[in-house]
Amino acid sequence: MDAHAPADMSVVIGPSPADMLRDQTARARLAARALAIAPEAVRNQALNAAAAALRADQDAILAANARDLDAYTGSGAFRDRLMLNPVRIEAMAAGLEAITRLPDPLGRIEREWDRPNGLRLRRVAVPVGVIGMIYESRPNVGADAAGLCIKSGNAVILRGGSESVHSARAIQSAIAEGLATAGLPQDCVQNAPTADRAFVGAMLQAAGEIDLIIPRGGKSLVERVLREARVPVLAHAEGLCHTYIHASADPAMARRVLADAKMRRTGICGATETLLIDAEIAPALLPVLVEDLRALGCDFVADARSRAIVPDLAPASDADFATEWLDAKLSIAVVDGVDAALVHIARFGSLHTEAIVAEDAQAAETFINGCGSAVVMWNASTQFCDGGEFGFGAEIGIATGKLHARGPVGLEQLTTYRYEVRGTGQVRG
Amino acid sequence: MDAHAPADMSVVIGPSPADMLRDQTARARLAARALAIAPEAVRNQALNAAAAALRADQDAILAANARDLDAYTGSGAFRDRLMLNPVRIEAMAAGLEAITRLPDPLGRIEREWDRPNGLRLRRVAVPVGVIGMIYESRPNVGADAAGLCIKSGNAVILRGGSESVHSARAIQSAIAEGLATAGLPQDCVQNAPTADRAFVGAMLQAAGEIDLIIPRGGKSLVERVLREARVPVLAHAEGLCHTYIHASADPAMARRVLADAKMRRTGICGATETLLIDAEIAPALLPVLVEDLRALGCDFVADARSRAIVPDLAPASDADFATEWLDAKLSIAVVDGVDAALVHIARFGSLHTEAIVAEDAQAAETFINGCGSAVVMWNASTQFCDGGEFGFGAEIGIATGKLHARGPVGLEQLTTYRYEVRGTGQVRG
Numbered sequence: 001m002d003a004h005a006p007a008d009m010s011v012v013i014g015p016s017p018a019d020m021l022r023d024q025t026a027r028a029r030l031a032a033r034a035l036a037i038a039p040e041a042v043r044n045q046a047l048n049a050a051a052a053a054l055r056a057d058q059d060a061i062l063a064a065n066a067r068d069l070d071a072y073t074g075s076g077a078f079r080d081r082l083m084l085n086p087v088r089i090e091a092m093a094a095g096l097e098a099i100t101r102l103p104d105p106l107g108r109i110e111r112e113w114d115r116p117n118g119l120r121l122r123r124v125a126v127p128v129g130v131i132g133m134i135y136e137s138r139p140n141v142g143a144d145a146a147g148l149c150i151k152s153g154n155a156v157i158l159r160g161g162s163e164s165v166h167s168a169r170a171i172q173s174a175i176a177e178g179l180a181t182a183g184l185p186q187d188c189v190q191n192a193p194t195a196d197r198a199f200v201g202a203m204l205q206a207a208g209e210i211d212l213i214i215p216r217g218g219k220s221l222v223e224r225v226l227r228e229a230r231v232p233v234l235a236h237a238e239g240l241c242h243t244y245i246h247a248s249a250d251p252a253m254a255r256r257v258l259a260d261a262k263m264r265r266t267g268i269c270g271a272t273e274t275l276l277i278d279a280e281i282a283p284a285l286l287p288v289l290v291e292d293l294r295a296l297g298c299d300f301v302a303d304a305r306s307r308a309i310v311p312d313l314a315p316a317s318d319a320d321f322a323t324e325w326l327d328a329k330l331s332i333a334v335v336d337g338v339d340a341a342l343v344h345i346a347r348f349g350s351l352h353t354e355a356i357v358a359e360d361a362q363a364a365e366t367f368i369n370g371c372g373s374a375v376v377m378w379n380a381s382t383q384f385c386d387g388g389e390f391g392f393g394a395e396i397g398i399a400t401g402k403l404h405a406r407g408p409v410g411l412e413q414l415t416t417y418r419y420e421v422r423g424t425g426q427v428r429g
Numbered sequence: 430m431d432a433h434a435p436a437d438m439s440v441v442i443g444p445s446p447a448d449m450l451r452d453q454t455a456r457a458r459l460a461a462r463a464l465a466i467a468p469e470a471v472r473n474q475a476l477n478a479a480a481a482a483l484r485a486d487q488d489a490i491l492a493a494n495a496r497d498l499d500a501y502t503g504s505g506a507f508r509d510r511l512m513l514n515p516v517r518i519e520a521m522a523a524g525l526e527a528i529t530r531l532p533d534p535l536g537r538i539e540r541e542w543d544r545p546n547g548l549r550l551r552r553v554a555v556p557v558g559v560i561g562m563i564y565e566s567r568p569n570v571g572a573d574a575a576g577l578c579i580k581s582g583n584a585v586i587l588r589g590g591s592e593s594v595h596s597a598r599a600i601q602s603a604i605a606e607g608l609a610t611a612g613l614p615q616d617c618v619q620n621a622p623t624a625d626r627a628f629v630g631a632m633l634q635a636a637g638e639i640d641l642i643i644p645r646g647g648k649s650l651v652e653r654v655l656r657e658a659r660v661p662v663l664a665h666a667e668g669l670c671h672t673y674i675h676a677s678a679d680p681a682m683a684r685r686v687l688a689d690a691k692m693r694r695t696g697i698c699g700a701t702e703t704l705l706i707d708a709e710i711a712p713a714l715l716p717v718l719v720e721d722l723r724a725l726g727c728d729f730v731a732d733a734r735s736r737a738i739v740p741d742l743a744p745a746s747d748a749d750f751a752t753e754w755l756d757a758k759l760s761i762a763v764v765d766g767v768d769a770a771l772v773h774i775a776r777f778g779s780l781h782t783e784a785i786v787a788e789d790a791q792a793a794e795t796f797i798n799g800c801g802s803a804v805v806m807w808n809a810s811t812q813f814c815d816g817g818e819f820g821f822g823a824e825i826g827i828a829t830g831k832l833h834a835r836g837p838v839g840l841e842q843l844t845t846y847r848y849e850v851r852g853t854g855q856v857r858g
Contacts, residue, residue: 033775037798115820119809128831129801207655211831226636232661232832253854260856346462368849369466372558380548380852389857390848391544402557402640402845403661404833416831419819420797423809425682427689428818 017199024157024190025209028130031187032155036106036127042182043150044100050150050178051093054143057174058089064170065139072163081137082164092143092171095394096178099147102393105411106153120422125415127153129211132203133396134159134225136217139167145214146175146189148396152414155188157210159203161217162195204229214397214409219324234409236400238324239269239352241382244341244367245289246358247280253379254285254357255292260381261355263296266328269398270353270385273324274331276341282334283309290332298328305334321348338363342370349373351400353385353407374399374406446628453586453619454638457559460616461584465535465556471611472579473529479579479607480522483572486603487518493599494568501592510566511593521572521600524823525607528576531822534840535582549851554844556582558640561632562825563588563654565646568596574643575604575618577825581843584617586639588632590646591624633658643826643838648753663838665829667753668698668781670811673770673796674718675787676709682808683714683786684721689810690784692725696755698827699782699814703750703760705770711763712738719761727757734763750777767792771799778802780829782814782836803828803835 015023035043054061065084072082108125115121131154135141142158149156160168168191176186192199203210207230215225215235222237243261245254261272277286286309290300301316313332320331321344335341338356345354355377356367364378375385385407387395392410399405405413444452464472483490494513501511537554544550560583564570571587578585589597597620605615621628632639636659644654644664651666672690674683690701706715715738719729730745742761749760750773764770767785774783784806785796793807804814814836816824821839828834834842 033799033801113820115818119813119818121819126801227659230656232830250854256854256856260858264857370462371847372462372555373847375848375850377850378852380850380855381857383857384548384850384852384855386857389544389548390550391542401661406846407848417835418800418802419804419836421804421806421809421813423807423813425679425686426809426813427685428693428810428812428815429689 017194017196018202018205020193021157021199021202021206022209024193025130025206027187028155028157028190029209031185032127032129032153034185035150035155035188036153038153038184040104040106042184043153046150046178046182046184047096047100047147048178049181050147050175051096053174053177054089054093054096054171057170058086061089061167061170061174062086064166067166068164074163078137082139082167084139084167088140092140095140095144096147099151099394102151102411105151105415110417117426118424119426122420122422123417124420125412126418128414128416129154130209131156131414132159132206132210132213132231133157134200134203134213134215134217134221136161136221137164139164139171141216142168143171143175144394145396146172148394148411148414150179150188152411154414157190157192157203159192159200162197165195201228204231207231216397232404234397234399234401234405234413236269236350236352236398238350239271239398239400240274240322240324240348240350241270241272241353241355242274242276242341242345242349243272243355243357243382244276244335244345245278245281245285246338246356246360246363246367247278248360248363249281249285249357250359251285251288255289257355257357257379257381258289259292259296261383262293262330263298263328264381264383267326268383270383271326272330272355272382274321274333274348276333276335276344279305279334279336282306286310286332286334293330296328298330300330300332302332303334306332309334324350338366338370342367345371345373351402352398353377353382355380355382446623446625447631447634449622450586450628450631450635451638453622454559454635456616457584457586457619458638460614461556461558461582463614464579464584464617465582467582467613469533469535471613472582475579475607475611475613476525476529476576477607478610479576479604480525482603482606483518483522483525483600486599487515490518490596490599490603491515493595496595497593503592507566511568511596513568513596517569521569524569524573525576528580528823531580531840534580534844539846546855547853548855551849551851552846553849554841555847557843557845558583559638560585560843561588561635561639561642561660562586563629563632563642563644563646563650565590565650566593568593568600570645571597572600572604573823574825575601577823577840577843579608579617581840583843586619586621586632588621588629591626594624630657633660636660645826661833663826663828663830663834663842665698665779665781665827667779668700668827668829669703669751669753669777669779670699670701670781670814671703671705671770671774671778671783672701672811673705673764673774673783673785674707674710674714675767675785675789675792675796676707677789677792678710678714678786679788680714680717684718686784686786686808686810687718688721688725690812691722691759692727692757693810693812695757697812699812700755701759701784701811702752702754703762703777705762705764705773708734708763708765711735715739715761715763722759725757727759729759729761731761732763735761738763753779767795767799771796774800774802780831781827782806782811784809784811
């Protein structure tokens with residue numbers, strides 16, 4: 001596509017977004033077949049060469065980014081997320097190199113067994129195929145996603161925010177250079193050819209052409225994807241995480257863990273949004289917890305039982321308990337034991353990450369087993385829900401669905417499997 | 430629901446199908462929480478008691494089945510599938526008992542690792558939650574599905590064909606008796622409360638209420654489910670399986686394997702629909718293969734290269750190569766080696782099961798690695814794609830999607846996992 005084409009493609013006579021996507025996915029499918037059988041060394045070579053190209057193209061990438069910034073009318077945090085600089089470009093390059101050092105997720109024999117009739121069965125990790133990545137503003141997300149897809153043998157179609165279209169194109173061009181250096185098809189990583197929002201709609205409908213959609217962005221983007229997609233999606237619409245302080249909790253640990261879970265970073269999906277605290281320990285501990293968090297700049301809404309203990313807390317409605325604050329704000333409820341905490345979480349939670357702080361191991365096991373969430377922490381901060389912290393090396397997202405992948409989505413979760421059956425002429429008869 | 434209610438509920442003033450489903454799924458969710466933490470012995474007790482109840486209720490089940498048969502206007506194979514008799518009831522009961530002998534799919538620690546900060550992580554198998562099973566005519570499918578769901582800790586809503594509504598109700602009643610005997614909620618296994626087809630539509634839309642839909646039935650049912658569902662689906666719309674005979678094949682093995690793959694049972698999804706044969710070996714072998722299969726009653730359509738060798742074969746169109754015959758009929762094409770076979774399969778296949786017959790191990794590995802299907806056989810019949818033959822003990826279906834489960838869907842595939850993180854007060858900092 002011509003870099004000088006108008007941003008609004010709807011006035012241009014030409015192929016529809018669905019036609020353009022069909023062309024891209026056909027090329028992606030062919031590229032994916034080549035990538036899937038490429039040895040790990042070749043995939044790593046592509047990543048290293050792409051990293052080198054990002055560094056070599058620094059000026060071109062910054063110029064492209066300047067065009068995006070010039071056209072951008074927003075400000076503040078959004079503008080900062082769109083902005084690239086030499087440090088951020090170096091971080092993208094180093095990120096690709098770091099992915100080369102992760103173990104190969106492909107070809108791993110997940111299981112191997114024999115049948116009495118002599119058939120030998122294997123379950124082997126293979127790529128998913130063609131992935132559609134839909135993300136907002138931060139251009140580096142495209143480079144990270146491309147790196148994880150290349151390593152895991154998947155072709156990817158990147159659809160970044162329309163405000164970052166020139167930056168995304170410059171980054172994709174460097175990655176294409178890396179793929180070519182390794183003798184891999186450049187179609188392994190393609191950018192959306194148009195900023196037309198209808199292209200996203202076409203991606204969501206492309207069952208059989210795209211195997212998996214991964215959205216990264218705000219709640220409204222993810223909810224649209226989950227609502228409209230006819231293609232499987234790995235995503236989290238929200239992380240309404242709870243920290244539950246059991247009556248047996250060590251008070252010092254509870255203070256330390258809650259402060260981190262709520263305030264380390266308030267804008268990430270693993271941040272705690274609601275404190276549940278046992279009635280038995282609340283009169284002594286809740287005032288201290290509130291004081292700790294207030295000193296860190298936190299705001300509160302609380303149920304009547306909490307306000308009976310700390311009267312100056314604002315009242316919390318059911319809607320508050322259903323809100324992911326993503327901010328220095330905490331909902332608080334006093335509960336009567338593990339079962340009551342689980343009932344609250346079942347009602348308001350998002351199946352992302354919950355934590356219990358408890359010295360009583362029996363209570364902790366009951367909590368862990370009764371909680372339907374993807375990740376359950378015992379005596380640790382909910383903010384540990386992260387691919388890096390899990391030891392996955394890198395993550396492309398977090399999944400709160402129940403099928404295929406839950407929690408951090410790393411290289412392994414970007415693979416599926418095939419059964420290989422080796423016989424000597426067996427028939428079922 | 431009153432057993433004497435009219436089959437067409439649309440004229441009755443009352444709750445809508447979506448309302449009825451919401452009531453059922455809310456009860457299923459509560460029941461699933463109890464079932465998920467029930468020890469294996471209790472789940473097995475429910476299955477054994479349900480088997481006993483099926484036997485004890487034999488007369489009532491046969492009477493209910495007679496009502497369905499009386500009202501049924503179809504004939505032949507469809508009527509036979511709807512029919513129950515003492516042998517079939519005993520088979521259902523024995524099937525539930527067999528499930529008790531399968532290993533517990535829950536609580537298995539799939540992986541366990543430590544992090545440098547002392548966090549201990551585990552990935553543990555847990556139930557999916559609430560499953561919606563949509564199936565046609567054969568009433569025993571409901572009993573099998575209920576058994577697998579109980580063992581794997583999932584609640585299930587069974588929606589059988591409208592023609593089997595009385596049979597389904599009698600079977601569900603026996604299973605409910607088994608659940609009650611074991612002290613488990615009867616809501617673990619519920620029947621659709623109405624034969625209204627809109628109830629199926631409500632199930633397909635019930636994202637967040639139903640966690641997984643499994644359809645079992647004809648292609649049009651499965652395609653409707655795949656097209657309309659807003660809930661994850663495990664299914665195969667078709668099994669367009671290929672057997673590829675490489676130039677290095679042992680001719681005797683090729684004859685034995687192909688005859689089984691095509692003709693053992695022609696109506697199952699793992700039956701071979703297309704023969705691909707290398708040009709090098711075709712002149713000598715194809716006439717023999719055709720003669721073998723013709724003696725078993727098989728019909729053929731074939732490409733021009735095949736017809737140059739066996740002139741009396743009917744010509745095959747592209748549409749024929751895209752057709753799952755489910756019958757004593759075989760499409761044939763002559764190809765030039767592994768890559769050409771893979772190109773044909775990529776164009777016409779359904780990602781279900783393919784087989785290569787070859788003595789050349791290098792050719793077989795190339796085929797296995799280049800084939801995107803869920804199951805790839807080397808020197809074995811495609812009809813081995815089956816949960817029992819894989820050693821899974823029982824299957825609820827076959828999945829041809831790429832995510833979560835591929836191939837036979839047994840107990841393990843009815844589970845997902847959660848991450849459990851055990852700390853000693855770690856904060857991310």
